[in-house]
Amino acid sequence: MPWHPWLREQLAQTLRESAPTSPTACEGWEARHLVAHLVLREHAPWRVLGGATDRLADEALDPAAYARLVDRFATPPPRWSPYSWAGEAMNRTELVIHTEDLRRGAGDLTPRELPPGLVATLDGSVAMTALAGYRASPVGVELVEPDGTAHRGRRARRGRGSVRVEGPPLELLLHASGRRRFAAVELTGDPDDVAAFRAALPA
Numbered sequence: 286m287p288w289h290p291w292l293r294e295q296l297a298q299t300l301r302e303s304a305p306t307s308p309t310a311c312e313g314w315e316a317r318h319l320v321a322h323l324v325l326r327e328h329a330p331w332r333v334l335g336g337a338t339d340r341l342a343d344e345a346l347d348p349a350a351y352a353r354l355v356d357r358f359a360t361p362p363p364r365w366s367p368y369s370w371a372g373e374a375m376n377r378t379e380l381v382i383h384t385e386d387l388r389r390g391a392g393d394l395t396p397r398e399l400p401p402g403l404v405a406t407l408d409g410s411v412a413m414t415a416l417a418g419y420r421a422s423p424v425g426v427e428l429v430e431p432d433g434t435a436h437r438g439r440r441a442r443r444g445r446g447s448v449r450v451e452g453p454p455l456e457l458l459l460h461a462s463g464r465r466r467f468a469a470v471e472l473t474g475d476p477d478d479v480a481a482f483r484a485a486l487p488a
Contacts, residue, residue, distance in 0.1 A: 289376040296384045308390040309387055310464050320351070322338050323358045324358050327362035381458070404454055411428060415438035415457075418438065423482070424446055425440055426450065429449060430453065431452075431453060448472055448479055453469075456470050
């Protein structure tokens with residue numbers, strides 16, 4: 286079952302429940318920046334660079350303009366867009382993370398219960414995100430789900446130990462994608478390794 290249509294509805298609803306200036310978990314971005322990014326990403330990706338996101342976000346300070354942007358995001362992208370014909374692969378991770386950006390940026394840190402079928406698909410997202418998300422770590426990183434499923438975020442270097450990040454798939458995904466202070470995970474390991482990890486990858 287493709288999950289991206291449902292995730293789009295969830296994110297659009299969360300955007301509608303947010304004010305244009307609502308904070309997000311993306312540093313420096315409010316809800317208006319997030320929806321501007323999403324619309325440009327799908328409908329005019331060639332405009333993403335060059336300040337177009339900020340300009341569109343400035344226009345969306347007006348509540349009516351913000352509502353129009355949200356409606357445009359809620360409408361699936363045109364058929365020529367890769368985000369249409371490769372929607373599941375290109376959208377699932379982005380949409381689930383950005384919904385949490387809004388929820389947690391607004392102060393709701395309660396882990397969200399997702400449909401079991403969707404949770405099962407997040408394993409691949411966690412594994413791929415972890416490969417990029419922990420490149421700066423000076424120690425090894427292992428991510429472990431409650432059922433024992435493990436993902437290697439970074440192999441331990443010679444002479445260095447590893448840290449263990451434990452939590453549900455969505456929380457691991459948030460942690461690996463840089464939303465570390467918003468993720469409900471447990472970080473364990475040798476105190477020196479944990480300190481080195483936190484110094485290199487601050488929350």
